[in-house]
Amino acid sequence: MEHSPNPYHLTPAEIQWDDDHTPVAAPFGDVYFSRDNGLEESRYVFLDHNALAQRWSELAPAGGRFTIVETGFGTGLNFLLAWQLWQQLAPPGWTLHYLSVEKHPLRPADLARAQQYWPEALRDLSLILQHNYPSLIPGHHRRMLNKSQVCLDLCFGDVGNILPHLAEPGGLPCVDAWFLDGFAPASNPGMWTPELFQSMARLSAQGATFATFTAAGAVKRGLREVGFAVEKVKGYGRKREMLRGHWPDSPSAEQPPECPPSTPSLHTADKSRSQQLPWHQPAAQHPVSSVAVIGAGLAGCSTAAALTKRGLRVTVIEREAKVASGASGNPQGVLYTKLSPQPGPLNQFTLSSFLYACQHYQPLVNSGAIDGELCGVLQTANTPREREHWQRLQQQLSNPQDEADWLRFVDAADTERYCGLAIDRPALFYPNAGWLVPGSVCQAALRDSNIDVITHSEAIDLQWQTDGNQWRVMDARNQELCRADAVVIANSHDATTLPHCGELPLRRIRGQLTYLPESDLAQRPSSVICHEGYLAPPVEGQVCLGASFDLHADSLAITDDDHQHNLAQLDDIAPGLVAAPHILGGRTAWRCASPDYLPIVGAVPDIAAFEEDYAPLRKDARQNIDRPGRYLPNLYVNVAHGSRGLTSTPLCAELLASYLCRELRPLPFSLCEHLSPARFVIRDLMRNRR
Structure with missing residues (x-):
């Protein structure tokens, strides 16, 4: 092969x-x-x-x-x-x-x-x-x-x-x-x-x-x-x-050659053929000194922090009574990634965001600014396919002269040395990863005098004011919550309830955690163990097991079936670790994901303009079209981080800040395209689905 x-x-x-x-x-x-x-x-x-x-x-x-x-x-x-x-x-x-x-x-x-x-x-x-x-x-x-x-x-x-x-x-x-x-x-x-x-x-x-x-x-x-x-x-x-x-102080009449064309990896046909299709145009259209961020979870709070580091004034608007009330409110979240031996945008992004997140959080944990422990994460290979991936990754990353400082390959017989439990499966160990309290990450991100937080307020409408090039953010009573030069929508799956974002293909996935007393454990894990679920080291006498994954649920009610599901997953990876569970309770929340499992981060497209400008793609997906993509002025989204919000949101916040402040990006152009909300419009047009 x-x-x-x-x-x-x-x-x-x-x-x-x-x-x-x-x-x-x-x-x-x-x-x-x-x-x-x-x-x-x-x-x-x-x-x-x-x-x-x-x-x-x-x-x-x-x-x-x-x-x-x-x-x-x-x-x-x-x-x-x-x-x-x-x-x-x-x-x-x-x-x-x-x-x-x-x-x-x-x-x-x-x-x-x-x-x-x-x-x-x-x-x-x-x-x-x-x-x-x-x-x-x-x-x-x-x-x-x-x-x-x-x-x-x-x-x-x-x-x-x-x-x-x-x-x-x-x-x-x-x-x-x-x-x-x-x-x-x-x-x-x-x-x-x-x-x-x-x-x-x-x-x-x-x-x-x-x-x-x-x-x-x-x-x-x-x-x-x-x-x-x-x-x-x-x-x-x-x-x-x-x-x-x-370089001249004023633009030359003779412009330099254009940038390389858009990545052909969005094509449905011949992916080796380059194409002139400049649909990705995410830079702010008007100067930005103030930003409204809708949503105070990990995505919104990370975005606010990245923007204030650039000297911008930020207003964070949260529907609930406190920040981190949704999935970001779980008592423990895991900083981890899933590697693949295959190249591609998903693997490129997950690796880049993981490496950035590890170094981003380390000084915050060391200083006590956020709660958690970078005690390492052991990720087990559970299926024949995962074991084959493990072997291929080991071949790709094995170089005696350059032992990776961010990853270890662990044989099944050696897992206890890394996590405190004997687990009969090979695994990857990430020494710089661990668990964090997402709520403390959100609180730390908002500790800046240039950030105002408005709670108990739901943004319902967005109105662009052409006279001042600003957005008005309105509530359900048509009262103005704030005005800002730009808006970042970061309220998870609720983004689709706001104007201009109704077509975002967001998937709502229910997850349930299970809480046990530490005394139920026959042994205490020394690091996080990710299997089909995850087990984090106990905190204040309580163990957190997670998490169920339900694409079809329509309720957040805690169920005993999901508790038993979490316990069965733990027993599969570590038989006998919990002999007689005493369930203390649990927590449910909605994860927000995209169809391709990449976050959705970038400027919001003017869909009617896209459908007009790129209509020829319906008949020929390889058509060259010189027209730049048209976007709504200074309107952005940052959603669909799934179960890896701790890992992906710091880098995505930097990416959004680079768009708003017109800086060099922290990611290559082609990968930025794969995160853009406009990617779905282009793909649908290429497949003649709109």
Whole structure:
């Protein structure tokens, strides 16, 4: 049987160390930084020739975001020097957004070794970077540093694949400075391509600058051809020349080539054929300084927190008397994921959101800001298909040199060492995961003076005011609850009761928890155990078993049948663990899911306009249509997180904030399409179902 490509594979950097402790990239025969004075060369080339000291000293006190994109993260030297200068000069209301692409990232041990010889002034920042350095997994890895004053996006993969997919069709011009720091063109021609220069043109804000150590003619010509002003200047030390330049302050009459077309993976026909179909246009249409968030569960509260970190004013509207009253009100929720050996958008998203969530929650748990324990999660392989997946994952992730720090493969005979119980099944163990109290996560997210919470109030209607470009949020008595520049609908399956969202294909799934006294357990689990249900370590003498899964229920009444179902699942995985159960009670709630099990996150489409603009898809799903998708102004949704809300909502909140604030996305363009609410309209049109 032929298997799909390995979605977890990347090739780490192969480092040779010179006698003077300089790291050399063996395949490229080039050093990571100058043997003479690497720090001063980096300052000279990248900081000085992008005029960062002057530009950051002149930033307006009101706050904002300065974005740097780097090609070649290497040892992190350029990032650390920029971070150090940012701390010295930038006003407190500003965020440094630093995105770096690296095809062959250093192993953590090599990163630490490279940085240990740098001056004391960089030592503290180096240690923070090492602590937050991502696992060596392909894709986008976001890290919020210095209380979110620094947003670091490390993108592990080929720059030719990553940069073109950072922007929507038409561009996302928000990059203020470029650090072109890949290995020299003679050693690494695969990076210095027309696609790199075209991506730079699409992503550059007016007046954006670039600097690079190289003065190669091909680089100079490539940048000029897409519209950059380029000049040669004196290089550092023994290097005679280098290049610097800028993007014009006003748009050129000759626009750079368009972004790559929409992903063909939404096609129903030939998926290998590319297609020009720019339906995904999620950026805010009007400036945003205030946002109304409808729903105070995990999705709504995470969104509010992400927006206030950008300096926006947020009003959260909750129908019930307190936040986290729905499924987010369960006493224990599990931070976990389900991996697949198959590549694809669902696996790509679940892995990305899980890795982000683990590092997002860790400092909050450590500081006591939220309740829970990152004690690890053991996920058992229960069926023949799951065991086959387990074996394939083990093959894909087995590399003796690069043992994964985020995942362990556990044989059936060894489970007790990881969870405290002997379970006769192979399993995956996630050491950085665990259980959290969702309500405490919601409360912590709302602890900001820029967030107002309105409870006992149900949003019934949304009215767009063209005179002020604002939404009015109305209640059942037609009273105005608030006005805001944008609205995010995050009230789970109730989203369909609001105007403009009635066609969202949401599925309502009933789940019931069962509570037992800790004394019923023959042994105490030391970590969370996920099987067909889950068992979390006891808290305050009570055990929480979960959870039933019922697609057809129409009532939230607690039933004895579901209690027995939860107990039977536990007995199947750990026979005799509960000999004589004393059920203390339980809790029910509705999960909200989508047909493809991905969350629904993004701008709300104007469905009538979509049906008009993309009508030719009904007859030919591969039709090229140049017309950009039309969306309702500044209206967004964030729903359908299913049973993994703790895992998926932090990253989805960052994605929504990037749309509203017109930032570089924390996910590639194609995956953003797969989360968009408009995906269902496009699919239906391609299948001639609307």
